Amino acid sequence: MKNVDYIIVGDGYAGLFFAHQLIKNNKSFVIYSEGRKSASQVSAGIINPVVLKKFTTFWKVQEQIDFLKATLEEIKSYIHENFLIDAPIHRIFHDANEQNLWLKKSANDELTNFLDKNFDHLNVVKNDYQTGKVNQSARLNVSGFFAGLFNYFEKNDHLVKEKFDYTQLKPSESVYKDFNFKNIIFCEGMGVKENPFFSDITVNPNKGHHIKVKLSEPIPENITIKKKHFLFPTGNGLYFYGGTYDREQLHHHIDDSAVDQLVKGLSEFYPYDFEVAEVHFGFRPTVKDRRPIIGRHHEFNNLYVFNGLGARGILNGCYFSKELFDFSENNIPLHTEVSLDRFSK
Incomplete structure (x- = not known):
């Protein structure tokens, strides 16, 4: 034994x-x-301190971000690599109302460290109302x-x-x-x-799809773009775009409707040709x-x-x-x- x-x-x-x-x-x-x-x-x-639909934050957010950064440094001591990617989220605004809401929320004590007050305009993608940068956001090299x-x-x-x-x-x-x-x-x-x-524990499946796409016009390497979903480069000429949320269609194969949703979502702000190279899905355990x-x-x-x-x-x-x-x-x-x-x- x-x-x-x-x-x-x-x-x-x-x-x-x-x-x-x-x-x-x-x-x-x-x-x-x-x-x-x-x-x-x-x-x-995605490492994100902000709920990007309503521009709110969540329980113990700063403690969790700080603890993650320290932990990844500790892991580096024996893996010899830090897997944190400094690629902050840029949220594309749908309209002027979202811009104003972002600015209003950025004055709140719990959000002032996360919602950048200076807006950006990104090349390549459609962002007529500019983008807001989420400070302290990043990605993990999964x-x-x-x-x-x-x-x-x-x-x-x-x-x-x-x-x-x-x-x-x-x-x-x-x-x-x-x-x-x-x-x-x-x-x-x-x-x-x-x-x-x-x-008997009360976890419920939430099915998420994402696609890997080939873009005819590349986007910047050092950012993560978010409108409905997240877009960022993964290497090998591919880009991640996703993910969806579905509590109803829980079978163990690809949902064409989810793929259509992603293709439509990407097309809304990426005005050039792209090709879907891969489709993936998983089941998040939610409470x-x-x-x-x-x-x-x-x-x-x-x-x-x-x-x-x-x-x-x-x-x-x-x-x-x-x-x-x-x-x-x-x-x-x-x-x-x-x-x-x-x-x-």
Whole structure:
């Protein structure tokens, strides 16, 4: 039998950022990965402190941004690369009313550090009413982040490339197959619905599509353009455009209506020819109150869940990984807003 402090089940942002907390604190672990691309791995990687539909912000936004930047520097110490891309969001205004609303909101204390008061006009794309820059916004190099961490896990014998088998788990004995473990962290996204220990947690799938396109006229490399969706270069002559939100069409194949929506959305502000080269989709695990779900099993104190990161998977996964670590290691209470217990009450 092999002894480990932690088994992590799931290979999205929740699992990888929690694994970083274990590396940082010299804990032994293995991470189970089925090898299928999770919703995290096909995500845009947008780091955005502002809800760009209404120009509002969200809970603990500055703390989450600061913590992410510090965490990516810590990861750099053993991966030897910082995956943060300095490419701020430029939101195309639909009309003069949106310009005025942006300026009005930028005077609010909670938004003044994020909504730039100086407007820009971008070349190539249509932006008759200019664009507003979101300060402190950026992107994560998603493919690099996952490739770098998976490579590190494999080299250091942390990675188990197989589906976790719940029937082999004996939580009362702290045994799973040939592992003796201290704790298991289930970070499975929508896969949690198959988990007999946490299948009743209230996460709902939100299906998101994005397309990779070839543009006949390139856009600037150092920005992320947003109108209805996000547009930015991904290398190899391709650009990411997405993503959609759909709570109804939840089958596991491409929705032509979602692709049509994206093509139409891009055509609204990109006036040149483009070609759709790839289509991707994933299922974000979302929660009604827009807070992650973190907690300990009601019967087995060695089983934990970390889920419901939603569309802010990078910020939520990074910030709350430490909260979960402090809870599991030192029994430091969770914020009531993210605790699994909020549903039992």
